[in-house]
Amino acid sequence: MYVCLCKGITDTQIRAAVQDGASSLREVNRNLGVASQCGKCGIMAKEIVQESLNDL
């Protein structure tokens, strides 16, 4: 499912970034650019990062 429409980023990509070592929304943002335009996806992206970290 698309989380960030501005950048076309899916929840799968965010989870993969966490699997690859990102440990915060800031790091996922640095890797993928999520939440770097309108910012509307920030809350959901943060939740997905948190969930993914909990699953590690």
Ligand code: FES
């Ligand atoms: Fe992610 Fe706009 S939807 S920055």
